[in-house]
Amino acid sequence: MSARKAAPAFVKRSCRWGALRTKVDALIVGGGLIGCAAAWHLALAGMEVMLVEQASTGSGASGQNAGSLHFQIERRFLERKGGLGLEGEQTATLSRIAIDDWSTLEDRLGVSLHVHMNGGLMVAENADQVAILKAKADRERAMGLSVETIDGAEARRRAPYLSEGIVAANFMAAEGHADTRKIAPAFATAATAAGAEIQIRTRLTKLEWQGASFRAEIIGSEGAFTVGAKKVLVAAGVWSARIAAMANLHLPLFPVGLTMSASERTPHFLPHLVQHVAQRLSMKQTEAGNILIGGGWPSRLHRVDGIFDLSRPAELIIQSLRNNLSVATKTVPRVADLNLIRTWTGVTAVTPDQLPIAGEFPTMPGLFCAAGGSAFTLGPTFARLVADQMLERERDEADRLLAVASPARFDSLNGFMGR
Ligand SMILES: Cc1cc2nc3c(=O)[nH]c(=O)nc-3n(C[C@H](O)[C@H](O)[C@H](O)COP(=O)(O)OP(=O)(O)OC[C@H]3O[C@@H](n4cnc5c(N)ncnc54)[C@H](O)[C@@H]3O)c2cc1C
Structure with missing residues (x-):
């Protein structure tokens, strides 16, 4: 995104007695x-x-996450019926500030973080989902976020890789991804x-x-x-x-385990962040060409004496992986031709x-x-x-x-x- 100079690389690796501040x-x-x-x-x-x-x-x-820069109200806030993302709406002001922060971060740090803010599409496959997209976009615009609802043909014009099953999308130009x-x-x-x-x-x-x-x-x-x-x-x-x-x-x-996958490298065809309004999905293509697939599918936390053991990586749930890949290939059919090279789990924290x-x-x-x-x-x-x-x-x-x-x-x- 910008010209960079290398910043000095020095991180202390151990306590050095005498040098340590008390x-x-x-x-x-x-x-x-x-x-x-x-x-x-x-x-x-x-x-x-x-x-x-x-x-x-x-x-x-x-270092484990999907690297999505998602500034639209997140799908997880839409899961509760009726609320239409009221909690998510409250973070809209922070999202507006975060757009500015991410736009200038590489210049301020003087390093490449592979920040790509080429736009994000949250897609829909039926009339009910389109209604949610429209109501969500109204709320986001009221909170000062710039988002437009486009029909399936326009979505495929901008993103030709999308499946014919996509009937509409909310597009936000500031969305994107970076290298975690x-x-x-x-x-x-x-x-x-x-x-x-x-x-x-x-x-x-x-x-x-x-x-x-x-x-x-x-x-x-x-x-x-x-x-x-x-x-x-x-x-x-x-x-x-x-x-x-x-x-x-x-x-x-509270800890929650999630699932992520990466495909083999392929020539760049997916410049956007892709999410689904009703299904757990996030997709993007890395600088190196891998397709990263996630979106919130669970993995299983280990327990010791009934307490979640945060010292061990969460265990992969095969059905989560299957479901995640199924939504991904239904949304962007050409990823079905790619080999998966890595699947991993990560643990993040949620509040009530x-x-x-x-x-x-x-x-x-x-x-x-x-x-x-x-x-x-x-x-x-x-x-x-x-x-x-x-x-x-x-x-x-x-x-x-x-x-x-x-x-x-x-x-x-x-x-x-x-x-
Ligand atoms: C699979 C997955 C996908 C995700 N995708 C996205 C996404 O696309 N977009 C998004 O916005 N967010 C995403 N998230 C959430 C995001 O990754 C986290 O919210 C974010 O990274 C949290 O950063 P942090 O610095 O708070 O915590 P962490 O990165 O977890 O850092 C906390 C650090 O504290 C250290 N620590 C803990 N206890 C001690 C101790 N006693 N002494 C010293 N050090 C200690 C740990 O070792 C750890 O390194 C995702 C999360 C996961 C797991």
Whole structure:
């Protein structure tokens, strides 16, 4: 998308005694795209930042996901009858901001992330589905998103690969996709260059609130150490509820296993993001030519003593794979001729209202969280806005934009927690 220069690549691989800070302005837990992006913003603003990541940057959902930049109201918000995506509509303002964030990200980071924003089609196959598309587009336009409903012939004119069974589509020009494997490491490199200390293979094991600050116990490859932090950002994805529990807080985030597949490489023919309004489907073609197929088909989480085991990848459900490929080949018939080269599972986090959680805990000032939701699409925006809150920079505006995602809406869960 743009001319790039290589950014310096230096991420600390282990604790180096003596070099480690024992006090920081901000401790970030989790080296996914949100944690690494927040570290970059905070370090650029002059904060002393330490980020701890138990594995490697991007090893969680940030590196496993479908890479869709979907700014239309998501299909999962349409599943509940009658609601027509009311919750999804509430994230429309964030989607508008995320479009701008993604459009400039490669230039700001100085690296290629294989960002392609060539438009996205959400397709329909019958009159009921078309009615949903139209009502959805009306709502999106009312929220300031630019989307048009086109008929099947126009959809095939723009996207000749679509099946004859597609009778309409909602087209949004800003939608697209990016390379999931690049994003968190790119933010980590930029954060390190800005002065953040990023410790990989380093795990937070204990977090104590001491009123005005926090005390964190951490274990790295060279042993355990303690860090004092004025502010803490929990950006630990699906593990975030466990980190919040260390601080004696309930955080209603629940793990869900999903399924993804990639075809062999084929000459480029699919420049768009393709989704289905009534079926679980996302499709796109990578820079290298593989077709990525996903859309929310479940995989099975392992359990130990009845508790979901987040240390193991979720197990593939063959029927999910079959269903996913069936929707894909029905929508874009030519993918049926391609060999599948890889199927994988990933685990992400959902909340009771399906909306993300981003902001400061009212019951524990100084503790922030950014997790849940479709945080590949919205992650860079969450990270920037939560960093603004942590910096007390344009705080009112950040609070306003993140109000829909504030942890305050689950505050009643923590009313009985002793301190
Ligand atoms: C299969 C799949 C497909 C998806 N598709 C899309 C999509 O197309 N578009 C979209 O917008 N979203 C998508 N998502 C969701 C998206 O991937 C996530 O919302 C996003 O990546 C979350 O980023 P994160 O930084 O919050 O968390 P993660 O990337 O999960 O990072 C959290 C990190 O915290 C670390 N951590 C945990 N506990 C500790 C600890 N105690 N100490 C230190 N580190 C710790 C973990 O190792 C991990 O690296 C998908 C998710 C999946 C699984």
